[in-house]
Amino acid sequence: MKLPFTITFEKRVEDYPKWLPAATSIGSVVVAFIISGFLLKLVGGEPIRVMNFFFQATFGSWAVISDTLVKATPLILVGLACTVAFKMKLWNIGAEGQFYMGAFFASLVVLVPLVPPETSGFIVLPLMAIMGMVGGAAWGFIPGVLKAKLQVNEIITTLMLNYVAILWNNFWIFNKWSDAGFQMTPVFEKSAWLARITDYARPYSEFIETGGGLATFMTAIGLERISGMTLHLGFIIAVVAAVVVWWILERSKWGYEIKLIGDNKEAARYAGINIVRNIILVMMLSGALAGLAGMTEITGVVHRLQERISPGYGFTGIIIAWLAKLNPFAVILVSVLFGALLVAGREIQPAGLSQLLQGIILFMVISSDVLLRYQIRFVRLHKPAAGEVEPA
Amino acid sequence: MTESPFAVDMQNIVIRFPGVLANDHVNFTLGQGEIHALLGENGAGKSTLMNALAGLYKPASGTMKVYGEPVNFSSPKDAIAKGIGMVHQHFMLVPNQTVTENILLGLNEPRFRMSLKKYDQKVLELQEQFGLRVDPTALIWQLSVGEQQRVEILKTLYRGAKILIMDEPTAVLAPQEIDELMETMKAMVATGKSIIFISHKLQEVTAVADRVTVLRKGVVTAEGIAASGMTKRDLANLMVGRDVVFTIQKTPHNPGDVVLDVKDVRGENNKGVPALRGVSLAVRSGEILGIAGVSGNGQSELAEVITGMRECTGSILINGEEMANKPPIAAIKAGVAHVPEDRTHVGSAPSMSITDNTIMKSYRQPPVGKGWSIDSKYARANAQELKEAYGILAPSVDTMARKLSGGNLQKVILAREISGGPKLMVAVQPTRGLDVGAIEAIQRLILAQREEGTAVLLVSEELEELLSLSDRIAVIYEGEIMGTVLTDQANVDELGLMMTGTRLDHLKKFEEVSHHEEA
Ligand SMILES: Nc1ncnc2c1ncn2[C@@H]1O[C@H](COP(=O)(O)OP(=O)(O)OP(=O)(O)O)[C@@H](O)[C@H]1O
Numbered sequence: 001m002k003l004p005f006t007i008t009f010e011k012r013v014e015d016y017p018k019w020l021p022a023a024t025s026i027g028s029v030v031v032a033f034i035i036s037g038f039l040l041k042l043v044g045g046e047p048i049r050v051m052n053f054f055f056q057a058t059f060g061s062w063a064v065i066s067d068t069l070v071k072a073t074p075l076i077l078v079g080l081a082c083t084v085a086f087k088m089k090l091w092n093i094g095a096e097g098q099f100y101m102g103a104f105f106a107s108l109v110v111l112v113p114l115v116p117p118e119t120s121g122f123i124v125l126p127l128m129a130i131m132g133m134v135g136g137a138a139w140g141f142i143p144g145v146l147k148a149k150l151q152v153n154e155i156i157t158t159l160m161l162n163y164v165a166i167l168w169n170n171f172w173i174f175n176k177w178s179d180a181g182f183q184m185t186p187v188f189e190k191s192a193w194l195a196r197i198t199d200y201a202r203p204y205s206e207f208i209e210t211g212g213g214l215a216t217f218m219t220a221i222g223l224e225r226i227s228g229m230t231l232h233l234g235f236i237i238a239v240v241a242a243v244v245v246w247w248i249l250e251r252s253k254w255g256y257e258i259k260l261i262g263d264n265k266e267a268a269r270y271a272g273i274n275i276v277r278n279i280i281l282v283m284m285l286s287g288a289l290a291g292l293a294g295m296t297e298i299t300g301v302v303h304r305l306q307e308r309i310s311p312g313y314g315f316t317g318i319i320i321a322w323l324a325k326l327n328p329f330a331v332i333l334v335s336v337l338f339g340a341l342l343v344a345g346r347e348i349q350p351a352g353l354s355q356l357l358q359g360i361i362l363f364m365v366i367s368s369d370v371l372l373r374y375q376i377r378f379v380r381l382h383k384p385a386a387g388e389v390e391p392a
Numbered sequence: 393m394t395e396s397p398f399a400v401d402m403q404n405i406v407i408r409f410p411g412v413l414a415n416d417h418v419n420f421t422l423g424q425g426e427i428h429a430l431l432g433e434n435g436a437g438k439s440t441l442m443n444a445l446a447g448l449y450k451p452a453s454g455t456m457k458v459y460g461e462p463v464n465f466s467s468p469k470d471a472i473a474k475g476i477g478m479v480h481q482h483f484m485l486v487p488n489q490t491v492t493e494n495i496l497l498g499l500n501e502p503r504f505r506m507s508l509k510k511y512d513q514k515v516l517e518l519q520e521q522f523g524l525r526v527d528p529t530a531l532i533w534q535l536s537v538g539e540q541q542r543v544e545i546l547k548t549l550y551r552g553a554k555i556l557i558m559d560e561p562t563a564v565l566a567p568q569e570i571d572e573l574m575e576t577m578k579a580m581v582a583t584g585k586s587i588i589f590i591s592h593k594l595q596e597v598t599a600v601a602d603r604v605t606v607l608r609k610g611v612v613t614a615e616g617i618a619a620s621g622m623t624k625r626d627l628a629n630l631m632v633g634r635d636v637v638f639t640i641q642k643t644p645h646n647p648g649d650v651v652l653d654v655k656d657v658r659g660e661n662n663k664g665v666p667a668l669r670g671v672s673l674a675v676r677s678g679e680i681l682g683i684a685g686v687s688g689n690g691q692s693e694l695a696e697v698i699t700g701m702r703e704c705t706g707s708i709l710i711n712g713e714e715m716a717n718k719p720p721i722a723a724i725k726a727g728v729a730h731v732p733e734d735r736t737h738v739g740s741a742p743s744m745s746i747t748d749n750t751i752m753k754s755y756r757q758p759p760v761g762k763g764w765s766i767d768s769k770y771a772r773a774n775a776q777e778l779k780e781a782y783g784i785l786a787p788s789v790d791t792m793a794r795k796l797s798g799g800n801l802q803k804v805i806l807a808r809e810i811s812g813g814p815k816l817m818v819a820v821q822p823t824r825g826l827d828v829g830a831i832e833a834i835q836r837l838i839l840a841q842r843e844e845g846t847a848v849l850l851v852s853e854e855l856e857e858l859l860s861l862s863d864r865i866a867v868i869y870e871g872e873i874m875g876t877v878l879t880d881q882a883n884v885d886e887l888g889l890m891m892t893g894t895r896l897d898h899l900k901k902f903e904e905v906s907h908h909e910e911a
């Protein structure tokens with residue numbers, strides 16, 4: 001078959017419209033699902049049923065949405081960690097290690113313990129959050145100083161420090177704080193647990209029983225029961241962190257400096273910006289965000305320090321920051337999608353399916369970047385008149 | 393198809409950018425063996441038109457013929473295949489590779505095995521033919537700007553270009569390099585090549601061009617008129633649509649206290665070679681001290697040590713405070729403005745907006761900085777005002793710096809530095825790449841600074857500019873000051889001798905000797 005036109009790619013002269021990056025990202029996710037569907041079909045699966053199941057398992061009910069958001073929480077924070085660093089073209093790929101260090105430092109509060117066991121949660125949790133950020137920041141400070149003062153490549157140092165952090169955690173878990181020889185510490189006191197929705201199940205069901213307008217509405221949207229919903233306060237913390245990061249990057253003097261250094265280091269130096277200090281500070285901020293993710297994970301989900309608290313969140317954060325085009329709010333959306341993929345991986349057999357989907361999405365989004373730089377044109381096949389240039 | 397008299401024939405070319413009609417039904421023809429000058433104000437659309445000819449942009453409408461044959465380029469490769477080569481306003485070379493490697497870059501040959509020696513030889517042959525001398529084995533970063541440009545020209549010639557487009561080739565060159573380039577251009581047309589030449593320096597145009605086309609705001613105002621018999625004044629008039637004043641009135645020299653006092657400063661350049669060898673000079677408030685010299689004799693390093701961008705030994709007092717080796721922020725706080733030599737790599741952030749580029753020095757304090765945040769509304773309104781006041785041509789203040797035409801980017805930098813109300817202004821080639829109208833405006837602004845009591849250190853390669861603006865002129869040669877003269881008493885021949893390494897006191901002695909002889 002011969003088409004009456006050919007399709008050509010042309011380099012964009014004009015700016016792309018503002019909505020295009022968002023549209024291509026969403027479009028590529030959709031295309032990724034379609035491609036995965038074809039692959040499923042190819043191996044004899046039933047793509048529609050699987051996709052439907054996938055959706056049901058991740059967004060189908062309030063309970064699974066809660067699960068999805070639980071998974072999204074650490075992803076948002078590590079995604080933000082990478083976003084801040086990448087804005088300055090600092091390639092921090094050590095969010096994983098900073099996550100572990102954040103978890104470790106936060107745990108010190110209850111494991112050493114730094115406060116008496118009967119201390120109220122209103123003191124313990126903020127203290128753990130601060131300690132978590134300090135731990136992550138310290139783990140960002142080391143490569144930051146090495147980069148700023150000695151020009152040591154941060155990609156290598158942050159990568160290596162990941163392993164150090166993981167092994168350091170293991171050492172303490174196995175040797176000092178092991179719970180009956182298991183690779184985990186004893187469960188924390190309740191005062192070190194972040195509030196979860198399910199914690200309010202009893203008063204909530206009483207509230208539903210008493211009736212009234214709001215209660216009727218809640219029942220109507222399917223929220224008559226909340227017991228078992230494990231969504232914790234960490235999600236709110238992560239969203240607030242996204243707003244704060246957005247404010248820093250888009251509204252503050254510091255954010256201006258970060259962006260200027262990222263765009264043209266020499267111009268930043270010329271503008272009187274202290275580059276050494278900023279490299280260190282941004283690595284610390286990045287580390288602190290990843291550390292906070294570690295803190296919310298141990299206080300919101302596992303309630304103890306244990307081996308493998310992260311299935312590679314820190315590395316997923318790199319992908320998330322990239323897919324979100326370094327926009328803090330987009331980081332939230334992308335994290336929810338990746339949270340869903342994690343949940344689905346748990347529900348769907350074989351589990352590799354969701355990883356496959358993840359890979360295809362990544363591949364599609366990165367290739368869709370071409371659409372931002374090139375435009376597609378349909379060119380009629382008949383020869384244009386002598387010298388004629390295609391009218392716009 | 394009959395043989396066309398034109399190497400290039402562009403008719404009714406229209407090119408739009410968001411918010412700008414860069415080329416509005418432009419007609420342009422280039423005769424074979426001709427040097428055709430393309431003139432126009434900053435942002436008139438010269439680079440855009442040439443980029444279309446070089447296959448980088450696609451016109452929305454219009455026709456293009458090369459040697460009579462209709463063409464429709466969709467990439468630079470297509471244009472190169474038709475024998476069109478372009479030397480861009482900002483060079484595109486790989487710094488860590490040799491001259492030959494850069495010339496071969498992107499070609500199909502050599503395929504796998506690089507026998508560089510053979511190609512070095514080929515490059516040398518090409519150089520011989522056109523008198524473009526540069527060591528083929530040298531690394532790009534070791535070369536002067538003038539030599540880098542020769543590499544760019546060789547690159548296009550090596551690809552078999554018959555039609556050469558040169559976008560402001562002389563803006564970055566020293567006077568004798570310009571003369572050499574003109575010779576090269578003449579040698580090239582003598583071998584049948586045709587050249588399109590963009591420049592803001594009208595004397596160059598009258599010197600080499602056969603014909604002239606003038607653009608104004610995207611529209612042709614003079615189409616291929618003969619260059620012979622045109623005066624600088626006629627050309628300027630065609631470009632800006634009004635008479636341009638080439639001589640500026642200046643109030644009498646009335647200097648105040650010493651603002652900048654440099655004593656025995658020594659420093660190295662980027663290659664680690666001594667670039668300043670004991671420079672001493674002083675600038676008073678309300679005074680313009682011109683620094684004359686061939687580019688590469690330590691001028692930019694001098695500007696950088698004063699503004700804290702480069703390490704040095706010796707003493708630099710600004711309003712009595714020692715500033716040598718303090719970070720750039722110290723100089724900014726002391727009220728030092730700096731128009732850097734390199735507007736793209738130092739002076740601006742390419743992917744940030746005009747607004748963001750105008751607050752690079754002022755974001756820390758009110759009214760732009762407020763507590764920890766930046767008052768973006770104020771910054772934007774202020775940028776808007778600067779855009780009007782300095783005649784910056786751009787769709788809006790949100791336009792990214794890298795989308796600006798060369799001259800308009802320079803205006804953004806000047807607007808930022810001058811509007812800060814500096815006590816000392818260090819300006820390196822402030823009018824480089826500007827059109828005659830803008831040069832006039834900027835020179836007025838610099839003089840207005842002087843009236844207000846700013847001390848100005850003006851580095852320029854244009855003697856004419858130094859003579860019309862400076863109160864005193866210091867000549868620098870290989871990192872040393874050869875002497876300082878009052879502008880009223882300056883003599884161009886003397887300055888020329890000093891620029892090539894004769895000290896002023898030697899000249900004086902020589903004069904005395906000749907006086908004796910006469911007596
Ligand atoms: N890629 C781009 N995107 C948007 N606008 C552009 C782009 N390139 C150029 N322009 C705009 O088109 C106009 C013409 O620019 P051009 O670079 O052709 O000017 P020019 O005549 O070469 O000026 P100069 O003498 O200052 O180099 C300017 O207003 C410029 O801002």
Ligand SMILES: [Mg+2]
Binds near residue numbers: 438481559798799
């Ligand atoms: Mg230009």
